[in-house]
Amino acid sequence: MSVDIDDNSKFTEYAHPERVVTTDWLAGQLATGNPGRIVVIESDEDVLLYDTGHIPGAVKVDWHLDLNDPVRRDYVNGERFAQVLGERGIGRDTTVIIYGDKSNWWAAYALWVFTLFGHEDVRLLDGGRAKWIAEGREITREVPAQTGVAYPVVQRNDAPIRAFKDDVLAHLGQPMVDVRSPGEYSGELLHMPDYPQEGAMRGGHVPGARSVPWARAAAEDGTFRSRAELEAIYLTEQGLGPSDDIVAYCRIGERSSHTWFVLTHLLGFDNVRNYDGSWTEWGNAVGVPVEVGAR
């Protein structure tokens, strides 16, 4: 890695401490003129949130406009990804720090998509946008002038970390984590008579999936819980193991990216896939098995 890792003592406990940085560390890099030429990306649920004020020098990557294919339900291809990153001054060797709203859901989602393309040095800002602002650090509405760089066209490699519906069907009976809220898991939260719905035709969960809401991995301030706390949840309580073949899902794959990040980078599980079709696919699919009720 071209840029030093943040050797904060909380992070050194994690399996991959090089994947997270503190607000202090980032502020330090920026205050010293950004010697590692890192690129900071804000990625939010709300496409305008960046424009209301962001970390100085940060650029925006929007999950709808920049990461999703505009026509088919899929991620962008290698050409488009190269364009999105190159326009933002990101080269293949650039250290990228991503942060965002909602305890870094969309930041984790973006990081996961970057990983589909094999971008090596991509890290999350622990605590995300909310922590940076809560600490009274500088934000600006000024959009940095970008010098485009060449980012190579790299084809996505989905198989190691992405599950499709057929993969999940073949995975039934093996460890699966449903990271949605308990109401979505049980199937109670779905029906709203007379209102337009963008949700699913059926409520419930994939049979056998355990309910572990994503937020359990986050502290009050949106930072990740310590390794010991995470192990208590995922290993001790849920009985998952680092070499288990695990699929995580939510509604469209954003919250489960957060859990994917926790299991993969903080706990060092080496075989976790995110099912981005998630409940908006499964709950609308014809003939797939569905289980309702709490477990």
Add this chain to the structure above:
Amino acid sequence: MTQGDVTVDLPESLESIAQDFAALSARDRLILLLDFSDELPELPERYQGHAELLERVDECQSPLFLAVEVDGAQGAAALQDATVHLFFQAPPEAPTTRGFAGILHEGLNGLTVGEVLAVPDDAPYRFGLGDAVSPLRLRGMVAMLSRIKRQIRIRSAD
């Protein structure tokens, strides 16, 4: 909007906003949307702390609450001419949702019941925002409009 082969026009106030957006690049449309977000009026005091008086629009990515008031509703004929007042609440962390609310507030607040009910349901797609924010996000604005019209129908039925 085409209903059969008839295109339903926007009321003048909304049409003028649509023209403002149409004159801009996708990037500048976002900035104009941010202006609408910044300028969304605060809830009046009588609604503050009274979540039960507001309707939650679940289709928005972030929570949005709205209230609709109809003035001088007396008798079916006069009702069409009664004035509609709209109130919105959305947190600063949801500027897109606030921007949508701001467009509807500026475009619809103060119109008559008849005028608001005649607004075509596809009005949110006429601001050129699909490219700027993605078509999926516009569903939140579609839902706001349909809930506003639904509330007006309920108020008008009193």
